[in-house]
Amino acid sequence: MKPLDIAAINREAVQAIQKVQPELVGIGIAGEVVPRLRRNLVLHAGPPITWDRMCGPLRGAVMGALVYEGLARSIPEAERLAASGEIAFEPWHEHDGVGPMAGVATASMPVWIVEDRASGRRTFCTLNEGLGKVLRYGAYSEEVLTRLRWMRDVLGPVLQEALTRRPPINLKALIAQALQMGDEVHNRHRAATSLLFRELAPAILRTRAPTDDQVKVLEFLHANDHTFLNLSMPAAKLMLQAAEWREGCTLVTTMARNGTDFGIRVAGLPHRWFTGPAGQVKGLLFPGFIEADCNPDIGDSAITETVGLGGFSMAAAPAIVKFVGGTVADAMRYTQTMYEITVGESEAFQIPSLDFRGAPLGIDLLKVCETGILPQINTGIAHREAGVGQVGAGLVNPPRQCFEAALAAFVEIYCPE
Amino acid sequence: MKPLDIAAINREAVQAIQKVQPELVGIGIAGEVVPRLRRNLVLHAGPPITWDRMCGPLRGAVMGALVYEGLARSIPEAERLAASGEIAFEPWHEHDGVGPMAGVATASMPVWIVEDRASGRRTFCTLNEGLGKVLRYGAYSEEVLTRLRWMRDVLGPVLQEALTRRPPINLKALIAQALQMGDEVHNRHRAATSLLFRELAPAILRTRAPTDDQVKVLEFLHANDHTFLNLSMPAAKLMLQAAEWREGCTLVTTMARNGTDFGIRVAGLPHRWFTGPAGQVKGLLFPGFIEADCNPDIGDSAITETVGLGGFSMAAAPAIVKFVGGTVADAMRYTQTMYEITVGESEAFQIPSLDFRGAPLGIDLLKVCETGILPQINTGIAHREAGVGQVGAGLVNPPRQCFEAALAAFVEIYCPE
Numbered sequence: 001m002k003p004l005d006i007a008a009i010n011r012e013a014v015q016a017i018q019k020v021q022p023e024l025v026g027i028g029i030a031g032e033v034v035p036r037l038r039r040n041l042v043l044h045a046g047p048p049i050t051w052d053r054m055c056g057p058l059r060g061a062v063m064g065a066l067v068y069e070g071l072a073r074s075i076p077e078a079e080r081l082a083a084s085g086e087i088a089f090e091p092w093h094e095h096d097g098v099g100p101m102a103g104v105a106t107a108s109m110p111v112w113i114v115e116d117r118a119s120g121r122r123t124f125c126t127l128n129e130g131l132g133k134v135l136r137y138g139a140y141s142e143e144v145l146t147r148l149r150w151m152r153d154v155l156g157p158v159l160q161e162a163l164t165r166r167p168p169i170n171l172k173a174l175i176a177q178a179l180q181m182g183d184e185v186h187n188r189h190r191a192a193t194s195l196l197f198r199e200l201a202p203a204i205l206r207t208r209a210p211t212d213d214q215v216k217v218l219e220f221l222h223a224n225d226h227t228f229l230n231l232s233m234p235a236a237k238l239m240l241q242a243a244e245w246r247e248g249c250t251l252v253t254t255m256a257r258n259g260t261d262f263g264i265r266v267a268g269l270p271h272r273w274f275t276g277p278a279g280q281v282k283g284l285l286f287p288g289f290i291e292a293d294c295n296p297d298i299g300d301s302a303i304t305e306t307v308g309l310g311g312f313s314m315a316a317a318p319a320i321v322k323f324v325g326g327t328v329a330d331a332m333r334y335t336q337t338m339y340e341i342t343v344g345e346s347e348a349f350q351i352p353s354l355d356f357r358g359a360p361l362g363i364d365l366l367k368v369c370e371t372g373i374l375p376q377i378n379t380g381i382a383h384r385e386a387g388v389g390q391v392g393a394g395l396v397n398p399p400r401q402c403f404e405a406a407l408a409a410f411v412e413i414y415c416p417e
Numbered sequence: 418m419k420p421l422d423i424a425a426i427n428r429e430a431v432q433a434i435q436k437v438q439p440e441l442v443g444i445g446i447a448g449e450v451v452p453r454l455r456r457n458l459v460l461h462a463g464p465p466i467t468w469d470r471m472c473g474p475l476r477g478a479v480m481g482a483l484v485y486e487g488l489a490r491s492i493p494e495a496e497r498l499a500a501s502g503e504i505a506f507e508p509w510h511e512h513d514g515v516g517p518m519a520g521v522a523t524a525s526m527p528v529w530i531v532e533d534r535a536s537g538r539r540t541f542c543t544l545n546e547g548l549g550k551v552l553r554y555g556a557y558s559e560e561v562l563t564r565l566r567w568m569r570d571v572l573g574p575v576l577q578e579a580l581t582r583r584p585p586i587n588l589k590a591l592i593a594q595a596l597q598m599g600d601e602v603h604n605r606h607r608a609a610t611s612l613l614f615r616e617l618a619p620a621i622l623r624t625r626a627p628t629d630d631q632v633k634v635l636e637f638l639h640a641n642d643h644t645f646l647n648l649s650m651p652a653a654k655l656m657l658q659a660a661e662w663r664e665g666c667t668l669v670t671t672m673a674r675n676g677t678d679f680g681i682r683v684a685g686l687p688h689r690w691f692t693g694p695a696g697q698v699k700g701l702l703f704p705g706f707i708e709a710d711c712n713p714d715i716g717d718s719a720i721t722e723t724v725g726l727g728g729f730s731m732a733a734a735p736a737i738v739k740f741v742g743g744t745v746a747d748a749m750r751y752t753q754t755m756y757e758i759t760v761g762e763s764e765a766f767q768i769p770s771l772d773f774r775g776a777p778l779g780i781d782l783l784k785v786c787e788t789g790i791l792p793q794i795n796t797g798i799a800h801r802e803a804g805v806g807q808v809g810a811g812l813v814n815p816p817r818q819c820f821e822a823a824l825a826a827f828v829e830i831y832c833p834e
Binding site for chain 2: 182319
């Protein structure tokens with residue numbers, strides 16, 4: 001057996017990631033465009049999980065989605081159905097997609113379609129609902145479902161038509177710009193959302209939708225600085241897929257949480273999840289909430305960190321500390337530290353305050369295990385009970401055992417004697 | 418004579434500046450809303466100047482404006498008219514307004530109206546034409562005049578109606594946000610323009626203008642990241658007017674250049690200009706231009722520095738160095754140094770990379786003279802010949818003699834023996 005040149009393999013993987021050009025090409029109905037998504041399947045964030053182990057907000061989102069899909073007539077009925085075994089649950093990540101927080105998606109939801117023209121690969125994500133009481137934080141009230149229906153009936157179709165009336169939007173260039181504008185592109189998306197809004201608005205005007213609907217769509221996008229989160233995530237996933245599944249490669253290509261387990265996947269260990277308990281997020285809570293209200297870490301949004309954004313690019317976004325806590329010096333330090341566990345630097349994503357140094361890119365399982373430094377993630381915090389919603393935002397790390405288990409598996413496969 | 422407590426007077430002046438709430442309330446026709454603007458009067462940037470001493474780009478803009486106004490049928494005729502004595506020239510600053518670069522404004526141009534509701538005071542500025550061959554850089558070709566007519570006939574009226582269909586836009590809050598998003602709000606306005614675009618787009622849709630015009634207006638605003646410059650300037654002027662004219666106050670309330678002279682005005686020396694030769698800007702030139710092509714420093718846009726933005730807030734905008742030259746460390750240093758010549762720190766305008774320290778606010782004539790530190794300005798560079806346009810951007814300081822002359826005048830008035 002030829003010895004593996006892991007460093008060279010990882011370098012090639014980083015180059016492959018850098019070559020991807022994620023473009024926003026359209027909107028589709030999830031059931032029509034997401035691979036293997038069927039009517040009785042609920043996609044969710046993080047590694048695989050069964051109903052009985054799901055946390056409150058994930059259960060809440062599942063129940064809300066079943067009512068939204070017309071598979072149940074009420075939340076209690078949805079709860080019985082979800083527990084009955086008639087509904088399947090699978091990770092978004094195994095369907096070329098990602099979902100923020102609970103990350104629940106079902107067949108009739110509209111999804112962004114992000115494409116790399118050269119490879120033809122596509123990734124998907126639902127549209128962002130806004131902050132507060134929203135499905136992705138486990139809320140399922142009539143207000144939440146009414147908004148989801150409006151997103152399906154008005155927002156989705158208007159954006160779909162708008163995107164046919166203009167060229168694809170280069171998301172990599174847009175993210176690169178946003179990093180020059182104080183976004184770290186995970187929990188701060190004000191610049192990216194603004195730049196997206198500028199790109200979309202003229203095309204929205206050119207649709208045949210009634211002016212009232214056009215205005216409502218613009219106001220909805222304008223009201224929510226997190227609109228772009230649901231594009232940075234599939235863009236990040238599309239880039240990282242270029243490293244999957246590559247023999248002998250130790251780069252982490254997925255970090256994702258379902259609110260109970262934190263799971264990672266590694267390029268050289270195809271399709272396998274390595275999990276540990278999702279951590280408690282430390283951060284700033286909205287008034288009226290206490291730490292005991294907080295659900296453990298949840299969501300696929302750590303895909304942004306996996307590609308060098310979010311917690312890895314906090315030096316680009318000093319203002320983020322007002323949302324997730326800590327000081328500006330902390331934000332600088334998080335980015336600096338992440339260079340110790342990554343094998344490359346992004347060509348496209350540059351940190352202005354570090355003299356335009358490329359963001360730390362390519363988390364190396366070996367470096368994480370050698371240094372003991374865990375990836376730095378910033379994230380929203382969901383209430384631990386179904387039906388409540390967001391309670392704050394903060395900072396968290398993956399559990400060490402994900403990396404230890406992955407390393408053990410890597411050694412077992414690649415170093416058999 | 419009671420001794421002056423200059424420090425207390427300056428503190429009060431800074432407080433007065435901080436209290437101003439500049440809001441974008443509408444669009445008007447300059448001749449109808451700008452005080453004492455008559456048909457044969459051309460407003461310009463900087464201190465007063467006669468035709469014979471005007472630099473190339475200011476002459477170019479004047480000639481273009483005379484043709485645009487129908488006062489001359491051709492550029493040669495405009496040149497003769499401008500030199501004839503039949504046209505009056507006065508600084509924008511003496512008409513409650515400001516103009517970027519040549520800063521030329523005439524009666525039929527649309528202007529933004531910025532208002533402080535509490536005091537009822539208003540300031541004005543023309544709408545930004547975009548980059549390259551534009552009147553404010555001294556270009557006057559048919560392309561330039563056609564654009565100005567479209568701005569008068571379509572852009573102005575659409576924005577005017579849009580602004581009646583929504584509440585006033587709080588420019589101070591918007592600028593404060595932009596500083597958290599990598600703008601220094603003089604030569605980098607990408608975030609501020611994006612935020613403005615988000616505010617305006619839904620209102621533009623609600624106008625009765627044809628969809629084609631609405632789309633063109635959105636695309637025009639979208640295509641020009643400097644759109645907001647023509648709002649940050651009158652907002653800055655409105656704030657600084659609160660310090661004028663205040664007995665014994667040594668705060669600089671105006672820094673402005675006409676391309677020949679740099680002039681300052683001081684709160685305790687009502688209406689007087691103290692001038693010196695406009696400096697050569699050091700910076701990055703567009704391909705094909707050399708230093709000998711560059712006109713000396715020009716424009717009223719240094720009003721942004723006077724209120725703590727632009728060169729004073731470069732630490733908020735590391736990405737600006739790609740446009741004006743220098744390093745990120747330089748940008749940090751410029752801001753740090755400006756605290757040595759200012760008496761206050763902005764409450765609204767915060768520098769994220771300095772742990773949200775307020776921007777240096779209130780340039781003190783005495784501190785400038787004591788320390789020898791000159792205000793740091795960043796600025797666009799015009800070609801020195803009429804008709805060409807912008808050739809680059811860079812950094813410049815005012816001439817020392819403005820401050821020396823102002824100090825001498827201050828001593829003469831306030832310390833007679």
